[in-house]
Amino acid sequence: MTSRNADETAVVLTGATSGIGQATARLLASRTSRLFVHGPQRLSEIAGLLAELRAASRGEVHYVQADFDGLAAVEKLAAEISNRTDRVDVLVNNAGRPGSPRRSVGGDAEAGYREAIDRFAGTRLRPELARSHLLYGEWLRRERRLSEARERLRTAHELFTTMGLGAFADRAARELEAAGISVRKREAVTSGGLTPLEEQVARLASEGLTNAEIGSRLFVSSRTVEYHLHKVFAKTGIRSRNALAMVLRRRSGSRTGVA
Incomplete structure (x- = not known):
C-alpha cells in the first residue's frame, strides 16, 4: 500500500456553511486536495463562500446540499459523495444534533x-x-x-x-x-408580549419575506419560522401577514408613548 501525502487527503465537512463549520472550512481549504463541504442551502445561496474556498484551495472544493431531516437525506448525501470520489480520508461532522466540541480540527480548534x-x-x-x-x-x-x-x-x-x-x-x-455557576431560567418578552425572536419574525414577515427567506436571515428552519408566526398570530389576535405591519407600528407607538 502506498502512503499518501497530507495534501492528497479527501475531507468531508458537514454543516460547513455557517458558524464553526464555516470557520473550519476556511482552515481546511488550503490543506487538502479534495474538500467536500455540506450545507442545507441551495448552491446559489452560498456561491460567495464557495468562491472564497476555491480561491484558497490547492485542489478541488465540491459542494453537496442536503437537509438532514431523515435517514434518506443522509443516504442521498453519501451516494452523491461516493459518485465523486472513491475514498474519504476524514469526516468532520458539524451538522445535525451537536456532538462533542472537540470535533474541531486539532490545534486549530x-x-x-x-x-x-x-x-x-x-x-x-x-x-x-x-x-x-x-x-x-x-x-x-x-x-x-x-x-x-x-x-x-x-x-x-x-x-x-x-x-x-x-x-x-x-x-x-x-x-x-x-462549570459551577447557577442560572435562574427566565424567558425574555418584549413590552408588546412577544419574545424578541417572535418580533423579529413578525417584522420580516410584514416586509413581505417568505418563511424560507426569514429562516435564512435568522438561521432557523422554515418550520421554526412558521411556529413563531403562529404564536405571533395567537398573541396579537390577527389572522394574516397583511395585518402585521399595522400591529407592529401600534405596539412600537405604545412603547414610545406615541398615540
Missing part, C-alpha cells in the same frame, strides 16, 4: 472558535454569534479552563435568552451549572 466569534460579532446574525460563544465555552470547559468558559457561556446564555431561543438558552445554562 480554538482559532476556529475565535474566528467565528469575530466574524459574527460584526454582523446581524445574532443566533450564530451566540452559538459560537456556546460552542467555544463548551470546549473551554472540557479543557478545564473554567474561568474563560464561564465568560463565554454567560454571553451565550444572555444572547439566547434575549432572542427567545429557549432550547439553546437551557443548554448554555446546563453548561454553566457544570
